[in-house]
Amino acid sequence: MLFTISMMLIVLISLIVVYTTHMKRKQISSMAGTIISMTNSMMASIALGIILGINAKDMDLTSPIIVSVSIGMIAGYVTGRPISLLASLEGIMAGIMGGMMGAMLGVMLQPNSAQLMIAFLDVIYILVTALLLRVIDQEIKTKKNDHSKKTFIG
Numbered sequence: 001m002l003f004t005i006s007m008m009l010i011v012l013i014s015l016i017v018v019y020t021t022h023m024k025r026k027q028i029s030s031m032a033g034t035i036i037s038m039t040n041s042m043m044a045s046i047a048l049g050i051i052l053g054i055n056a057k058d059m060d061l062t063s064p065i066i067v068s069v070s071i072g073m074i075a076g077y078v079t080g081r082p083i084s085l086l087a088s089l090e091g092i093m094a095g096i097m098g099g100m101m102g103a104m105l106g107v108m109l110q111p112n113s114a115q116l117m118i119a120f121l122d123v124i125y126i127l128v129t130a131l132l133l134r135v136i137d138q139e140i141k142t143k144k145n146d147h148s149k150k151t152f153i154g
Contacts, residue, residue: 007048018040025082034084038093041073046102048071049064051118
């Protein structure tokens with residue numbers, strides 16, 4: 001039950017970040033876009049990797065790594081592409097790293113601590129994403145202030 005809720009939470013929050021980034025892409029700088037892409041893909045792939053790794057206890061790590069890395073790469077590309085190619089590349093690389101780390105951690109967890117780790121990860125995921133959405137808002141406010149300070153000299 002917790003696995004399903006956690007996976008739905010990961011997908012929902014990642015989609016919110018992707019949507020917000022796409023809608024506000026004109027006001028987001030390249031540097032902020034890179035950070036947004038890296039954060040979204042890393043958090044999604046590490047969270048998904050841990051869940052899949054926990055579910056694949058006595059199996060090969062190949063499937064959990066392939067799935068979590070692929071999802072992380074997609075999240076990184078989709079989040080970063082409206083900003084720049086560099087932002088999407090950074091997101092892709094963060095997705096690869098997070099997917100591998102998450103799956104390995106998930107397999108190494110003891111069965112009695114798996115639920116606690118998923119709950120802890122969900123809390124961290126929500127906090128980091130809330131901070132990330134604040135970064136987007138702050139970036140937009142900074143851009144608005146920069147435009148209002150410019151005056152026409154002629």
